[in-house]
Amino acid sequence: MSSKEWPLWEVFIRSKQGLSHKHVGSLRAADAQMAIDNARDVYTRRSEGISIWVIESKQVTASDPDESAEFFEPSESKIYRHPTFYNVPDGISHM
Amino acid sequence: MTTQEAFYSYIVRLGDDSLILGQRLSEWCGHGPVLEEDIALTNIALDLIGQTNNLYELAVSIENKGKNIDQLAFLRLEKEYENLLLVEQLNVDFGYTIVRQFFFDVYRKLVFEALCNSSDERLAGIAEKSLKETKYHLKHSSEWVIRLGDGTEESHRRVQEAVNTLWKFTDELFFQDEVDQNVIELGLGVDNSNFKVTWDSHVEHVLTEATLTIPSNSWQHAGGRKGIHTEHFGYLLSEMQYMQRAYPNMEW
Numbered sequence: 001m002s003s004k005e006w007p008l009w010e011v012f013i014r015s016k017q018g019l020s021h022k023h024v025g026s027l028r029a030a031d032a033q034m035a036i037d038n039a040r041d042v043y044t045r046r047s048e049g050i051s052i053w054v055i056e057s058k059q060v061t062a063s064d065p066d067e068s069a070e071f072f073e074p075s076e077s078k079i080y081r082h083p084t085f086y087n088v089p090d091g092i093s094h095m
Numbered sequence: 096m097t098t099q100e101a102f103y104s105y106i107v108r109l110g111d112d113s114l115i116l117g118q119r120l121s122e123w124c125g126h127g128p129v130l131e132e133d134i135a136l137t138n139i140a141l142d143l144i145g146q147t148n149n150l151y152e153l154a155v156s157i158e159n160k161g162k163n164i165d166q167l168a169f170l171r172l173e174k175e176y177e178n179l180l181l182v183e184q185l186n187v188d189f190g191y192t193i194v195r196q197f198f199f200d201v202y203r204k205l206v207f208e209a210l211c212n213s214s215d216e217r218l219a220g221i222a223e224k225s226l227k228e229t230k231y232h233l234k235h236s237s238e239w240v241i242r243l244g245d246g247t248e249e250s251h252r253r254v255q256e257a258v259n260t261l262w263k264f265t266d267e268l269f270f271q272d273e274v275d276q277n278v279i280e281l282g283l284g285v286d287n288s289n290f291k292v293t294w295d296s297h298v299e300h301v302l303t304e305a306t307l308t309i310p311s312n313s314w315q316h317a318g319g320r321k322g323i324h325t326e327h328f329g330y331l332l333s334e335m336q337y338m339q340r341a342y343p344n345m346e347w
Contacts, residue, residue, distance in 0.1 A: 004128070027131050030242070037235060038131035041138050 008057040009035040011042075013049035019094070021053050029054075101277030103157045105284050106218070107167065108230065108274070108320065109206075110150035111178035114168060115328075116199060117143030118188060118335050128189050135235060136192070136343045142228040149221045164301070165346075169339035173329055181264035182268040183328045184321070187257070190250065195238040200233035201297050202287075209285035218283065237301050244305025249304065258302065259310045286303035308318035 004030040012021035024043050029035035035054040044052070063071060075081070127133025137335035151164035181199060208230055210222035243254040257338045269291050278284030302309060318324065338345060 028129060029131065033238065034242075037238065038135065040231075041135040042131055045134070046137055 006030045006034075009039075010055045010057050010060060011039040012055075013039075013043055014051040015049055017050065021051065024048070024059060032056075044082075061062040096273055096277060098277060098281060099157060101274045102215070102283055103154055104274045104283075105278045106150050106154040106157065108177045109253075110147045110154060110167070111176050112158050112182050112203075113143040113150065113201075114147040115176070115178040115331065116196075117147060118331060119182065119184075120192070120196075122186055124148070132189075139196070139232050139235070142225075142232065146221070146225045146228070149224070152312060153217050153221065160306035161323035165339060165344075169336045173324060173332055174184045176324070176328070177266070177320050177322055179267055179270075180316055180319040180325055181261065181267065183325060183331060184261060184264065188253060190243055190254040191257040191261070192234055193243065193265070194254060194261055196232065197236035197240045198261060198265055198268070198298065200229060200236050201294055204229045204233050205288065205293060206285055206288040209290070212282075213284065216302065238245075240301055240307070241305045244302070244307040254305070255307050258307055262310045262312070263314060265298075267317045270317060270320045272320065 007030075008026055009029055009032075010026050011024050013024045014021045027035065027038050027042055029038050032054060035056075036052055039052045039054055043049070117140045120136050120143065121229065123133060123135065123136040124140070127136055147168065148164065151167045154167065155162045155164055179199075181195060184191070184195055204226065205224040207222045211219055211221065211226065213219045240254065243250040244254075245251070269287050271286075275284060276288070279286045299309065
């Protein structure tokens with residue numbers, strides 16, 4: 001028995017037309033095709049999606065949690081950056 | 096044999112194939128080689144049990160004697176099940192399970208494709224729905240046959256052993272008797288001899304890609320369609336029927 005583990009993949013599912021793919025979780029698979037198949041079995045068994053993306057987790061570059069103060073806090077005080085002065089017409093969803 | 100009896104038997108056999116393979120696959124639940132595959136195998140098991148449900152519902156309505164489908168699934172005796180011997184074979188290991196599934200999926204896809212044109216609309220409807228599921232099962236099992244066959248030395252050895260052992264149950268996929276003759280004549284069922292060549296070439300193509308060989312040993316086992324089973328079947332039934340026999344008429 002080999003004890004080598006398959007690489008980890010991040011899974012993104014689009015739940016319906018017009019929406020973007022959303023990160024739903026991760027899984028292990030030997031290659032991209034198996035990752036797609038596994039994602040289908042693990043994450044869409046209750047009709048959650050119509051399209052799947054996978055990407056090997058090691059390809060993801062993440063921001064450094066130690067830098068979160070300089071990264072994210074400065075924007076907290078800049079409420080004028082939120083477009084709250086516009087009225088969104090009725091019938092526009094996903095805003 | 097009346098047409099009604101033949102059609103009933105034909106549908107029950109289709110349902111028996113799904114039920115017994117579904118039961119076998121469900122034995123993997125919680126024991127899959129990896130979490131993802133555990134879910135994949137049990138998804139397939141559930142698809143098969145769902146097909147059984149639809150087929151048995153059709154069977155009891157054809158028979159029209161007021162039976163319910165639990166009686167068909169859980170209260171028949173061993174000789175009254177007429178599934179293919181292939182589907183009752185033990186899981187053994189993941190390689191065996193995949194090879195058994197692959198042989199069955201190739202066959203089953205051809206059956207459902209043809210049954211989409213059944214003169215019975217209800218059966219055609221079940222075939223159409225089941226065909227989509229079966230196409231995925233076939234994709235899954237084919238990819239695994241290739242991965243395992245063309246994988247490591249150990250995976251190749253194991254999956255070749257499974258091919259050698261299970262090959263003797265493949266002729267039975269094309270078994271025919273008066274049940275088949277009856278339903279073929281009326282366009283209700285399929286003439287499986289029409290797609291034997293397609294089955295052979297599809298299987299050969301995938302096994303070749305997987306660097307596996309088809310055994311030259313030509314001896315073939317049969318009997319499932321007459322209710323004569325291999326030794327593993329009794330154990331499967333006793334586990335599968337336990338609840339309904341211990342608590343008659345229970346529902347959930």
